[in-house]
Amino acid sequence: MxxxxxxxxxxxxxxxxxxxxxxxxxxxxxxxxxxxxxxxxxxxxxxxxxxxxxxxxxxxxxxxxxxxxxxxxxxxxxxxxxxxxxxxxxxxxxxxxxxxxxxxxxxxxxxxxxxxxxxxxxxxxxxxxxxxxxxxxxxxxxxxxxxxxxxxxxxxxxxxxxxxxxxxxxxxxxxxxxxxxxxxxxxxxxxxxxxxxxxxxxxxxxxxxxxxxxxxxxxxxxxxxxxxxxxxxxxxxxxxxxxxxxxxxxxxxxxxxxxxxxxxxxxxxxxxxxxxxxxxxxxxxxxxxxxxxxxxxxxxxxxxxxxxxxxxxxxxxxSEEVPRFKVGLGVIPDYLFDGKGMRIDGISEDKPAQKAGLQKGDIVVKLGDSTVFDMMSYMKVLATFKAGDKTNVTVDRQGKMVDAVIQF
The missing domain is CATH 3.40.630.10 (Zn peptidases)
Incomplete structure (x- = not known):
């Protein structure tokens, strides 16, 4: 005051x-x-x-x-x-x-x-x-x-x-x-x-x-x-x-x-x-x-x-190209990242990404069988999953490739 x-x-x-x-x-x-x-x-x-x-x-x-x-x-x-x-x-x-x-x-x-x-x-x-x-x-x-x-x-x-x-x-x-x-x-x-x-x-x-x-x-x-x-x-x-x-x-x-x-x-x-x-x-x-x-x-x-x-x-x-999602990882994407993949800028509590052990700063480079090149390719892949699906995810963590399992 x-x-x-x-x-x-x-x-x-x-x-x-x-x-x-x-x-x-x-x-x-x-x-x-x-x-x-x-x-x-x-x-x-x-x-x-x-x-x-x-x-x-x-x-x-x-x-x-x-x-x-x-x-x-x-x-x-x-x-x-x-x-x-x-x-x-x-x-x-x-x-x-x-x-x-x-x-x-x-x-x-x-x-x-x-x-x-x-x-x-x-x-x-x-x-x-x-x-x-x-x-x-x-x-x-x-x-x-x-x-x-x-x-x-x-x-x-x-x-x-x-x-x-x-x-x-x-x-x-x-x-x-x-x-x-x-x-x-x-x-x-x-x-x-x-x-x-x-x-x-x-x-x-x-x-x-x-x-x-x-x-x-x-x-x-x-x-x-x-x-x-x-x-x-x-x-x-x-x-x-x-x-x-x-x-x-x-x-x-x-x-x-x-x-x-x-x-x-x-x-x-x-x-x-x-x-x-x-x-x-x-x-x-x-x-x-x-x-x-x-x-x-x-x-x-x-x-x-x-x-x-x-x-x-x-x-x-x-925005018309953005697909609709039935599920989410529970992350805040880094929309300004211009490298290969989708960089995670934040993790939501008790969501699939946290449960899978993903961390802030991880770069998602593969989701399921699909390579993630950028934000748009990440969203297109994510839109193919529904609640209850389980899939693999690969992230680049400070230069080291880390694999995890995501349960939607």
């Missing part, structure tokens, strides 16, 4: 003629947003409203102008889906099952013809909403430091950098609500934009950028959505092991903009064992890595500043 009082004081501290206002760091923004006092920022809760007010105050102090439908805010009401194939209905009348989420929008108006959109969702899972992977008996707050206080903090850092810089574009900063419930805030915005979607140049999304690993692997999705993206990313990369994905479709808010024919880039530092669990907390983040990512994105924006409106290109939807 002392931290919250300190940051609120910094935000509301009015400027005097000779006063210097303290610059708020990436770490301080994360610490506020991932504090227990916000109770996990679940969509429509008081905790999420506190986060929205904090972000709006940060926008104001950074000199961004409001670009919502009510100042900095764009509220939307909806009834949660009872059927996963059902379409969400917005703007329903108040009722017991109605939830109101709030996007927060700030604008840098450079009087330019086009606008770059920079986004990150700020909602999370509260005390363990649907999507939580926590299996404890008592409810615990899911603070979502990486998912996605990290993305919001980098967004705020970029807003600070872009004031009076790269003025050939305007900049619209949006923090989305309802992402964890199905990209609701970004979907609502693209259907109810506060700037014309045709004036949107491209969209940058940051979701889980707080866990840069020792090998500096950074995933960037959507590189195929405009022809210039790949060369721009490579031209400024002197630090990262880039994993580039062509598709503009994925499980985060950039998808809503891609579906509106806007080029997108989505930045992601990878999955981990704390994903959607109470243990995704501030002390586990790599703050220097977040600053390096922010600097990198700023360099990309700077490079693209003189390129006018970027052409949009449709990409193959890689």
């Amino acid at each position: 002392k931290l919250i009082k300190l940051l609120v004081f910094l935000l509301v501290f009015t400027s005097c003629k000779h006063e210097i206002i303290k610059e708020i760091t990436i770490q301080e923004d994360v610490q506020f947003l991932a504090d227990d006092a916000l109770e996990g920022r679940q969509t429509g809760t008081i905790g999420e409203q506190k986060a929205a007010k904090y972000i709006a105050e940060r926008f104001k102090n950074l000199g961004l102008t409001p670009k919502g439908t009510d100042g900095y805010f764009q509220a939307f009401s909806f009834k949660p889906k009872t059927d996963p194939h059902q379409e969400v209905k917005y703007n329903v009348k108040d009722g017991d099952s109605t939830i109101t989420g709030t996007n927060v929008l700030g604008f840098i108006d450079n009087k330019a013809q086009n606008t770059v959109i920079i986004g990150a969702h700020y909602d999370h899972l509260g005390y363990g909403a649907e999507g939580s992977l926590f299996r404890g008996e008592k409810k615990e707050i899911h603070n979502g430091a990486d998912d996605n206080a990290s993305g919001v903090a980098v967004l705020l850092n970029l807003a600070q950098k872009l004031k009076a810089k790269n003025t050939n574009n305007n900049y619209l900063f949006i923090t989305f609500s309802g992402e964890e419930m199905g990209l609701l805030g970004s979907n609502y915005y693209t259907k109810n934009p506060t700037i014309d979607n045709k004036k949107a140049n491209y969209m940058i999304n940051m979701d889980m950028v707080g866990r840069l690993k020792a090998d500096s692997t950074l995933a960037v999705y959507g590189v195929g959505t405009s022809p210039i993206f790949k060369q721009t990313l490579q031209a400024h990369n002197n630090r990262f092991k880039l994993v580039q994905k062509e598709s503009g479709v994925g499980p985060s808010d950039h998808t809503s903009f891609y579906n509106s024919d806007i080029p997108v880039l989505h930045f992601f530092t990878g999955q981990h064992e704390d994903y959607h669990k109470p243990s995704d907390d501030t002390e586990r983040l790599h703050f220097n890595g977040m600053q390096i990512i922010s600097n990198y994105i700023f360099e990309i924006i700077t490079d693209l500043d003189n390129n006018g409106k970027l052409p949009f290109r449709k990409t193959k939807n890689e």
Whole structure:
């Protein structure tokens, strides 16, 4: 609570003629947003409203102008889906099952013809909403430091950098609500934009950028959505092991903009064992890595500043190729691994992989009679098994091949 009082004081501290206002760091923004006092920022809760007010105050102090439908805010009401194939209905009348989420929008108006959109969702899972992977008996707050206080903090850092810089574009900063419930805030915005979607140049999304690993692997999705993206990313990369994905479709808010024919880039530092669990907390983040990512994105924006409106290109939807599974190993795959096989980044308790003696860091190279070359081949093989099946698995454990038996 002392931290919250300190940051609120910094935000509301009015400027005097000779006063210097303290610059708020990436770490301080994360610490506020991932504090227990916000109770996990679940969509429509008081905790999420506190986060929205904090972000709006940060926008104001950074000199961004409001670009919502009510100042900095764009509220939307909806009834949660009872059927996963059902379409969400917005703007329903108040009722017991109605939830109101709030996007927060700030604008840098450079009087330019086009606008770059920079986004990150700020909602999370509260005390363990649907999507939580926590299996404890008592409810615990899911603070979502990486998912996605990290993305919001980098967004705020970029807003600070872009004031009076790269003025050939305007900049619209949006923090989305309802992402964890199905990209609701970004979907609502693209259907109810506060700037014309045709004036949107491209969209940058940051979701889980707080866990840069020792090998500096950074995933960037959507590189195929405009022809210039790949060369721009490579031209400024002197630090990262880039994993580039062509598709503009994925499980985060950039998808809503891609579906509106806007080029997108989505930045992601990878999955981990704390994903959607109470243990995704501030002390586990790599703050220097977040600053390096922010600097990198700023360099990309700077490079693209003189390129006018970027052409949009449709990409193959890689998610349509993902097979459906009847069983699972009970592991968290390392989605950023680009070697041969499927590397395990985490092991779930009391699941087939743990019972078979598999370990974090193992690389699955064979499952049953099939060789595993990469993530897609792993998923295709896994989809052939059903509950009760037993098969062999071979893993590469620090250069040594280890065989085990998996019981699904």
